Amino acid sequence: MARLLLFVAVLAGVTLGGGVALAYWKKAQERDVSAGPAPSSTPTPKPVLSPKPSPSPTPTPKPSPKPKRTTVPQSGRGTFTTARSSGDAVGTGGTLRRYRVQVEDGVDISAREAAAEIQEILAHPRGWAAHGRGRFQLVSENADFVIRIATPDTADRLCLAQGLNTRGELNCETTQGVVVNLKRWMLGSPTFSGPPEEYRHLIINHEVGHEIGIRMHMSCPGPGKLAPVMMQQIKGLNGCRSNAYPYDEDGSYITGPVVP
Incomplete structure (x- = not known):
């Protein structure tokens, strides 16, 4: 009888223990479901914000280039300032x-700067001096001839004194020296393909050519060829190419038929 009671007690303990364990397992499952899925071990990446572009700096405005003067005074004072420079x-x-250089008073050109430019023109490797046709020296006094830059009206007056009608457009060579029309010095020529700075070479080389003894003018030697510096190129090229130098790059003298 005692053994029977002991067996019943053990059986009841096992049954009771199993029920408790089952109830504990069910409660654990309910807690896991209500808590949601287990967190992942990999962290969620944070969104990367693109940097805001820096505003472009406001550019500093550049000063407008000084416009080139395109108007030429028709007349001047008729008096001249001599460049006080030598070389x-x-x-x-x-x-x-x-030679000395003079610029008409009241004209917006420096006599010293004009003299320096003419000095460079006469020293050019394609000029008269570089090929044995003469030597030239800039002085401020005791000159053999003068190069004057004058307004069209003044140039006409100086040239007409030698019987030359320049019509407010042309340069000339007189017994005193060279007269350069300010209009041609500043604007060049409509028949010349280069800028006024290059055309000034033609002015000086042409008139100084007369000064060294080349009295006659020349004409175009042929279509497409360089015009001689002693050709009056402002009156038309007649098929030649405009040219400001007495000699070509190979040192050959550029010549053409003499104008009768």
Whole structure:
């Protein structure tokens, strides 16, 4: 009888223990479901914000270039300022000719700057001095001839005194020297393909060509060829190409038929 009671007690303990364990397992499952899925071990990446572009700096406005003067005074005072400058003689041979440069008063051109430019023109490797046709020296006094830059009206008056009608457009060579029309010096020529700075070479080389003894003018030697510097190119090229230098790049003298 005692053994029977012991068996019943053990059986009841097992049954009771199993029921408790089952109830505990069910409660654990309910807690897991209500808590949601277990968190992942990989962290969720944070969104990367693109940097805001820096505003472009406001550009500093550049000053507008000074417009080139395109108007030329028709007349001036009729008096001249001499460039107070001098230089070494340039040239490989021939007679030394001293010259001074004058600019008409009231004209917006520096006599000193004009003299420096003319000095460079006469020293150019394609010019007269570089090929033995004369030596030239800039002086401020005791000159052999003068190069004057004058307004059209003044240039006409100076040239007409030598019987030359320049019509407010042309340059000339007189017994005193060269007269440069301010209009041509500043604007160049409509028949010349280069800028006024290059056309100034033609002015000086042409008129100084007369000064060194080349009295006659020349004409175009043929279509497509360089016009001689002693050709009056402003009156038309007649098929030639405009040219400001007495010699070509190979040192050959550029010539053409003499105008009768």
